Amino acid sequence: MRTYLRTVNYYETDKMGVVHHSNYIRYFEEARTAFMEQAGYPYERLEREGIMSPVIAVSCDYKKPVRYRETVAIDVHLVKMTKFRCAFRYEVRDAGSGELRATGTSQHCYLDGQGGIVNMEKTNPAFLETFRAECEEEP
Amino acid sequence: MRTYLRTVNYYETDKMGVVHHSNYIRYFEEARTAFMEQAGYPYERLEREGIMSPVIAVSCDYKKPVRYRETVAIDVHLVKMTKFRCAFRYEVRDAGSGELRATGTSQHCYLDGQGGIVNMEKTNPAFLETFRAECEEEP
Amino acid sequence: MRTYLRTVNYYETDKMGVVHHSNYIRYFEEARTAFMEQAGYPYERLEREGIMSPVIAVSCDYKKPVRYRETVAIDVHLVKMTKFRCAFRYEVRDAGSGELRATGTSQHCYLDGQGGIVNMEKTNPAFLETFRAECEEEP
Amino acid sequence: MRTYLRTVNYYETDKMGVVHHSNYIRYFEEARTAFMEQAGYPYERLEREGIMSPVIAVSCDYKKPVRYRETVAIDVHLVKMTKFRCAFRYEVRDAGSGELRATGTSQHCYLDGQGGIVNMEKTNPAFLETFRAECEEEP
Numbered sequence: 363m364r365t366y367l368r369t370v371n372y373y374e375t376d377k378m379g380v381v382h383h384s385n386y387i388r389y390f391e392e393a394r395t396a397f398m399e400q401a402g403y404p405y406e407r408l409e410r411e412g413i414m415s416p417v418i419a420v421s422c423d424y425k426k427p428v429r430y431r432e433t434v435a436i437d438v439h440l441v442k443m444t445k446f447r448c449a450f451r452y453e454v455r456d457a458g459s460g461e462l463r464a465t466g467t468s469q470h471c472y473l474d475g476q477g478g479i480v481n482m483e484k485t486n487p488a489f490l491e492t493f494r495a496e497c498e499e500e501p
Numbered sequence: 502m503r504t505y506l507r508t509v510n511y512y513e514t515d516k517m518g519v520v521h522h523s524n525y526i527r528y529f530e531e532a533r534t535a536f537m538e539q540a541g542y543p544y545e546r547l548e549r550e551g552i553m554s555p556v557i558a559v560s561c562d563y564k565k566p567v568r569y570r571e572t573v574a575i576d577v578h579l580v581k582m583t584k585f586r587c588a589f590r591y592e593v594r595d596a597g598s599g600e601l602r603a604t605g606t607s608q609h610c611y612l613d614g615q616g617g618i619v620n621m622e623k624t625n626p627a628f629l630e631t632f633r634a635e636c637e638e639e640p
Numbered sequence: 641m642r643t644y645l646r647t648v649n650y651y652e653t654d655k656m657g658v659v660h661h662s663n664y665i666r667y668f669e670e671a672r673t674a675f676m677e678q679a680g681y682p683y684e685r686l687e688r689e690g691i692m693s694p695v696i697a698v699s700c701d702y703k704k705p706v707r708y709r710e711t712v713a714i715d716v717h718l719v720k721m722t723k724f725r726c727a728f729r730y731e732v733r734d735a736g737s738g739e740l741r742a743t744g745t746s747q748h749c750y751l752d753g754q755g756g757i758v759n760m761e762k763t764n765p766a767f768l769e770t771f772r773a774e775c776e777e778e779p
Numbered sequence: 780m781r782t783y784l785r786t787v788n789y790y791e792t793d794k795m796g797v798v799h800h801s802n803y804i805r806y807f808e809e810a811r812t813a814f815m816e817q818a819g820y821p822y823e824r825l826e827r828e829g830i831m832s833p834v835i836a837v838s839c840d841y842k843k844p845v846r847y848r849e850t851v852a853i854d855v856h857l858v859k860m861t862k863f864r865c866a867f868r869y870e871v872r873d874a875g876s877g878e879l880r881a882t883g884t885s886q887h888c889y890l891d892g893q894g895g896i897v898n899m900e901k902t903n904p905a906f907l908e909t910f911r912a913e914c915e916e917e918p
């Protein structure tokens with residue numbers, strides 16, 4: 363598990379006065395990117411190696427709103443890492459109080475430049491090795 | 502079920518050359534807004550009546566990417582409508598071929614101006630009546 | 641001059657209760673895209689022909705806010721069309737009353753796939769011809 | 780002058796493979812927010828005091844594209860600070876090489892809760908004092 367801190371921008375709020383719900387999906391992406399970077403295998407390395415890792419599913423449960431200039435701590439858990447897929451779980455908390463704001467999930471596959479499915483065991487074993495060490499549940 | 506047509510904007514694509522996954526959540530909101538308007542009870546009427554209806558959960562499953570200037574037809578199904586909550590289901594298809602691109606869900610509650618939970622049977626019976634007539638599954 | 645109609649989405653508002661100022665730049669892009677399509681030379685044709693037309697300058701003056709579900713009529717004027725550059729001017733009005741909400745400008749150049757400057761007189765004369773007929777000021 | 784560092788997110792890129800031009804306007808807002816916070820008078824304090832400071836004009840000139848995961852250093856210059864208005868100038872550079880990527884401007888006024896123009900000399904003299912000390916040009 364790794365934690366990502368994020369402070370809310372004005373343009374991310376809506377007329378309800380809180381962060382628009384679609385932006386949590388973007389926060390998850392940022393948090394996942396930071397996770398990969400901290401684990402030593404940034405997403406841009408994957409892209410340089412010719413692999414894309416699109417999102418194939420995403421979900422978010424909203425518990426309490428987040429407001430302008432509040433800082434959230436997003437705990438990112440890598441919960442699945444196989445040669446064909448991976449999955450993350452997210453917990454968004456108020457950075458000060460630790461109170462839960464939202465939880466979420468995302469799933470990803472691996473594609474080559476032609477959009478074909480990639481077996482990471484064959485093409486990027488270092489990727490699998492790096493992230494299996496981070497994974498909290500069995501593949 | 503009601504259908505919403507949407508053509509992809511340039512600013513909604515990402516460097517993969519397709520619509521960024523977070524934007525589907527925004528398309529769902531647009532489609533839901535059109536649904537309510539067509540059903541005769543637009544969301545802005547609810548707001549004028551002092552009710553907010555925040556998203557409490559959202560999900561999306563991505564099947565095939567959507568590209569710049571493609572038009573999708575989003576089928577919006579109201580699948581739950583109770584005095585405390587409602588839920589929608591979405592199917593995103595290529596408007597030309599009908600091929601499935603994504604599916605999704607959203608859940609909503611009702612709040613008053615102070616953030617308190619609202620019982621729509623007491624405060625907005627016309628809202629319940631309008632949308633129960635649209636609902637495809639039993640409350 | 642061609643006019644583009646646009647209704648404001650919830651996710652485009654901010655906690656001031658109005659459309660966030662950055663979204664006007666996106667509305668201009670949508671209006672420009674519709675302009676090109678209506679003129680008979682859609683932007684995606686340009687891209688298929690291997691030309692990109694990035695924005696090199698943009699500006700917006702905000703007169704009055706625009707709110708959720710309001711519809712604006714954006715008048716798009718092509719005010720410059722040369723072999724190396726083009727420029728647009730925008731007027732955003734309330735679609736009902738005609739009252740001015742904002743004005744703006746954008747400038748664009750033409751690049752090939754390697755990022756090199758393109759002389760459209762040599763590579764895409766049909767493009768120049770189409771849009772010179774739309775241009776309101778002398779090149 | 781104060782400098783704000785910002786790393787590009789995936790969702791901020793477009794199908795040209797670079798940061799979409801509208802996002803620079805959002806980066807300016809972030810940079811301005813950081814400027815105010817560092818100067819000791821954060822924007823949220825202004826809001827708590829019942830003042831809004833909407834953008835009345837914005838511009839951006841794009842020199843060179845910025846790509847995914849690149850970090851830019853945005854120099855924020857407060858160039859005008861009067862009782863009715865203020866103006867900022869921005870220089871966006873590659874954080875590593877210092878190479879210029881874009882320049883921009885924004886202008887702002889002050890409004891009360893009813894949308895009336897506010898004379899900051901009367902209502903918020905501490906605001907004027909704080910930012911006049913930051914201002915690089917004569918009011």
